[in-house]
Amino acid sequence: MDKYVKETEHTLTNPECMKKEEKGGVNLSGTTMVILSAFVAYLLLMIVIGVVYMKKTSSSEDYFLGGRGLNAWVAALSAQASDMSGWLLMGLPGAIYSLGTGQIWIAVGLFIGTVLNWVCISHRLRKYTIAANNSLTIPAFFENRFQDKKRILLLLSSIVIVIFFLVYTASALAAGGKLFNTVFGIDYHIALAIGAAVILCYTFMGGFMAVCVTDFVQGTLMLIGLLIVPLVAYLTLSGSLSDLLTQSGAPGGAAAFLNPFENGERPYTFVEIFSQLAWGLGYCGMPHILTRFMAVKSEKELKKSSAIAIVWDILSLTAACFIGIIGRAYLLPTVLGENGASSSESVFIEMINKLFSSHLGLPFIGGIFLCGILAAIMSTADSQLLVTASAASEDLYHQFIKKDADSKEILAVARLTVIVVSVLAFVIAWNPNSSIMGLVSNAWAGLGAAFGPTVVMSLFWRRTNLTGAVAGIVSGGLTVIVWDYIPLAAGQTLGSYTGLYSLAVGFAVSLVMIIIFSLATKAPSKEITDVFDKVAGK
Numbered sequence: 001m002d003k004y005v006k007e008t009e010h011t012l013t014n015p016e017c018m019k020k021e022e023k024g025g026v027n028l029s030g031t032t033m034v035i036l037s038a039f040v041a042y043l044l045l046m047i048v049i050g051v052v053y054m055k056k057t058s059s060s061e062d063y064f065l066g067g068r069g070l071n072a073w074v075a076a077l078s079a080q081a082s083d084m085s086g087w088l089l090m091g092l093p094g095a096i097y098s099l100g101t102g103q104i105w106i107a108v109g110l111f112i113g114t115v116l117n118w119v120c121i122s123h124r125l126r127k128y129t130i131a132a133n134n135s136l137t138i139p140a141f142f143e144n145r146f147q148d149k150k151r152i153l154l155l156l157s158s159i160v161i162v163i164f165f166l167v168y169t170a171s172a173l174a175a176g177g178k179l180f181n182t183v184f185g186i187d188y189h190i191a192l193a194i195g196a197a198v199i200l201c202y203t204f205m206g207g208f209m210a211v212c213v214t215d216f217v218q219g220t221l222m223l224i225g226l227l228i229v230p231l232v233a234y235l236t237l238s239g240s241l242s243d244l245l246t247q248s249g250a251p252g253g254a255a256a257f258l259n260p261f262e263n264g265e266r267p268y269t270f271v272e273i274f275s276q277l278a279w280g281l282g283y284c285g286m287p288h289i290l291t292r293f294m295a296v297k298s299e300k301e302l303k304k305s306s307a308i309a310i311v312w313d314i315l316s317l318t319a320a321c322f323i324g325i326i327g328r329a330y331l332l333p334t335v336l337g338e339n340g341a342s343s344s345e346s347v348f349i350e351m352i353n354k355l356f357s358s359h360l361g362l363p364f365i366g367g368i369f370l371c372g373i374l375a376a377i378m379s380t381a382d383s384q385l386l387v388t389a390s391a392a393s394e395d396l397y398h399q400f401i402k403k404d405a406d407s408k409e410i411l412a413v414a415r416l417t418v419i420v421v422s423v424l425a426f427v428i429a430w431n432p433n434s435s436i437m438g439l440v441s442n443a444w445a446g447l448g449a450a451f452g453p454t455v456v457m458s459l460f461w462r463r464t465n466l467t468g469a470v471a472g473i474v475s476g477g478l479t480v481i482v483w484d485y486i487p488l489a490a491g492q493t494l495g496s497y498t499g500l501y502s503l504a505v506g507f508a509v510s511l512v513m514i515i516i517f518s519l520a521t522k523a524p525s526k527e528i529t530d531v532f533d534k535v536a537g538k
């Protein structure tokens with residue numbers, strides 16, 4: 001886990017990653033101008049979608065959940081696109097390119113988590129949020145599920161969301177800035193501003209439906225690029241894959257590089273594999289994914305969404321792994337990360353440039369596929385902005401500051417929140433050398449450990465009560481903070497000392513605390529259990 005994060009941090013902070021086009025400044029070549037035109041067309045399309053859905057957004061329910069009117073395809077691709085981010089097209093292929101197929105275990109864990117989330121969580125969560133006073137957000141669901149009249153859960157979970165998603169959004173904006181800088185040589189700060197402005201525009205205007213429709217487009221584009229690029233690159237290889245991997249200096253040789261139980265030049269340990277698989281536990285605690293389940297218009301559509309999302313996930317994760325493997329051979333004689341070459345996480349970018357600009361002479365098509373990387377980044381940033389806006393406006397402003405605010409006022413506050421969060425995230429991402437991948441890993445762990453067990457137990461354990469839910473959120477979040485930030489073992493954090501991912505520990509602690517505190521305190525009222533039984537079909 002730590003090795004993966006360090007590899008990713010090195011890539012994002014490596015000055016070579018920022019210099020590829022700097023020699024020519026901003027005097028773009030003809031080929032680069034064609035690629036730029038593809039980017040401009042794509043970004044304009046995203047803004048047009050925002051304008052269209054702004055006219056259809058008249059209430060806070062429209063803005064946060066699209067009036068619960070998502071169809072199967074939009075719900076599925078929107079959920080998956082908002083989940084994967086630039087990690088799918090840059091982080092995972094880059095890690096495999098550098099260290100071999102032993103890095104696939106995070107992908108395996110995420111796939112298992114995706115399947116369980118759609119099969120076990122989605123249907124019951126949608127039914128329960130409707131039964132629990134038509135809850136529009138995850139914090140509101142917690143409050144309504146446990147009839148929290150003191151609003152402890154609402155306040156606690158809203159604060160957790162605002163803090164962690166601010167960091168998430170900043171990381172996405174920074175990744176977008178670095179993509180523009182790497183491809184076009186545009187100054188990082190200007191590139192950062194362009195990406196932030198476009199995401200802000202369509203999220204501000206159209207809300208949930210604009211985000212979901214753009215995510216649908218982006219998810220489709222990501223999948224097409226992931227499938228076509230490695231396949232065409234493989235067909236153009238000038239030699240056997242094994243021989244080319246050996247020539248590239250693959251760690252441990254071709255056999256070790258292709259062995260999923262080898263980590264570079266040594267065998268994987270059980271703790272390392274378990275920690276990577278544990279990433280999948282985070283899914284049931286991610287508000288930006290869970291809200292897609294809540295917004296689907298019918299149970300029938302949700303069943304379709306589940307199948308579509310699972311197929312999308314296995315195809316995209318498998319293809320991303322092959323990009324790392326095939327890219328190692330295809331890009332020879334260049335070896336990324338060596339002799340001044342771009343870093344390993346640019347493997348997908350380099351493959352697209354070489355394949356479509358040099359080999360096939362189709363730079364505009366290459367530009368469209370490069371937009372897939374931008375799509376992965378934008379699809380996550382917009383979802384995080386929207387979830388943060390809903391927590392700040394609906395859960396904090398409406399419930400604690402102005403309880404008599406009408407729907408239009410809440411909508412206005414939500415849009416203002418989108419602007420404020422975008423500006424704060426922009427400031428956090430301002431330094432092009434800022435290392436934030438470790439924080440993102442911890443944020444995923446924090447949200448997964450705080451919310452995941454609480455979501456699961458609130459949906460499936462009738463005896464769960466308010467005290468147990470509070471204990472679960474607090475203990476899960478604090479465990480991650482202690483595990484990752486406080487040096488308690490020979491001057492090291494427990495995460496560094498043990499190599500065990502904090503999400504696995506935090507999730508287990510939260511689960512145990514929910515059970516202990518629920519059983520040790522008063523059972524939930526008949527009114528609460530009646531709603532549970534209704535949702536469970538008893």
